[in-house]
Amino acid sequence: MNHDDRRGLGRPAHAAKALISGVALSALLGLSMNAQAQSCTIGNWAGGAENDDALFAGNPGEGNPRYGGPCSLAVSLDSGFAYVVDNSPVAEQDYIARFYFNPNGNGSNDAPMVIFAANESTDGTGSDALQLWFNVADAESPLSAQANHVTLVVATETGFEQIQAGATSISPTGWNSFEIVWSADPSADIILRVNDGPDLSVGGDTSNQRIRSALLGFVDEGASVSSTAPLFFDDFDSRRQSRPGRLCRGLTDDARDFLSLEDTQAIFAEVSGGGAFFAPGQPDYDEDGVVGLGDAQAVFQQVSAGANACADNS
Ligand SMILES: [Ca+2]
Numbered sequence: 001m002n003h004d005d006r007r008g009l010g011r012p013a014h015a016a017k018a019l020i021s022g023v024a025l026s027a028l029l030g031l032s033m034n035a036q037a038q039s040c041t042i043g044n045w046a047g048g049a050e051n052d053d054a055l056f057a058g059n060p061g062e063g064n065p066r067y068g069g070p071c072s073l074a075v076s077l078d079s080g081f082a083y084v085v086d087n088s089p090v091a092e093q094d095y096i097a098r099f100y101f102n103p104n105g106n107g108s109n110d111a112p113m114v115i116f117a118a119n120e121s122t123d124g125t126g127s128d129a130l131q132l133w134f135n136v137a138d139a140e141s142p143l144s145a146q147a148n149h150v151t152l153v154v155a156t157e158t159g160f161e162q163i164q165a166g167a168t169s170i171s172p173t174g175w176n177s178f179e180i181v182w183s184a185d186p187s188a189d190i191i192l193r194v195n196d197g198p199d200l201s202v203g204g205d206t207s208n209q210r211i212r213s214a215l216l217g218f219v220d221e222g223a224s225v226s227s228t229a230p231l232f233f234d235d236f237d238s239r240r241q242s243r244p245g246r247l248c249r250g251l252t253d254d255a256r257d258f259l260s261l262e263d264t265q266a267i268f269a270e271v272s273g274g275g276a277f278f279a280p281g282q283p284d285y286d287e288d289g290v291v292g293l294g295d296a297q298a299v300f301q302q303v304s305a306g307a308n309a310c311a312d313n314s
């Protein structure tokens with residue numbers, strides 16, 4: 001079994017390096033709480049990067065939109081495949097990844113692309129155990145480009161299975177969370193959760209595979225992709241067990257697990273500060289890609305109504 005056998009879906013031998021890391025957890029684009037002190041660099045990725053000239057790990061002060069402060073990843077689509085690699089997974093039989101993705105208006109029928117893959121080799125050049133496609137509805141027969149659709153392709157012993165998420169579940173210009181739960185098992189149940197939607201799942205025999213690397217960014221394409229607008233990624237988290245779930249919307253102090261007026265104040269301070277202050281945590285309450293007055297107002301309303309538990313908000 002090799003993805004290269006697959007019509008349009010195999011990553012060609014373009015020396016795909018490893019992906020993202022993982023295992024036992026790492027959230028290399030989203031851990032820090034201090035918006036000003038953190039240095040943002042793709043050097044945090046244990047497996048390095050492909051085409052790092054097209055990757056920018058910046059903070060909001062540098063004009064890099066983020067979901068959770070301070071750092072995020074911008075990926076240019078103009079100069080070929082570009083992605084970060086995590087090779088911290090060690091022949092994983094259980095692998096869970098969650099990240100946030102902002103398409104930044106790149107939803108297009110002309111731009112089917114892989115934005116995440118988990119690979120069987122440590123350098124990412126082996127077979128992909130799974131691929132997350134953007135702008136693709138049905139990845140199998142044939143490769144079917146459809147704007148703002150998301151499809152998870154899972155390699156099994158008998159071929160490929162897929163989980164499809166339609167365009168209505170995706171924000172084309174805001175932040176989306178993807179959580180993927182994979183295991184090596186003769187009767188595996190692979191899960192994709194998009195935003196606050198239900199668990200979508202597909203079954204298959206994945207027993208002979210192991211995940212040794214993960215890749216995040218512009219990993220592959222189904223047609224020639226070019227755009228002046230970059231993709232944005234943030235808050236990558238991968239681990240062996242215990243699903244991370246979604247981050248608490250509007251929370252600006254991760255020492256708490258509930259929203260408070262302090263969050264309203266921190267968001268307002270960012271909005272009114274003219275770039276002098278950036279709120280920590282996840283100030284973009286409505287996840288539309290912009291931290292604005294509406295986010296502060298929404299948090300205020302939640303707190304005022306006593307509906308401030310993060311459990312209701314993630
Ligand atoms: Ca971040």
Ligand SMILES: [Ca+2]
Pocket residue numbers: 284285286287288289290291292295
């Ligand atoms: Ca917002």
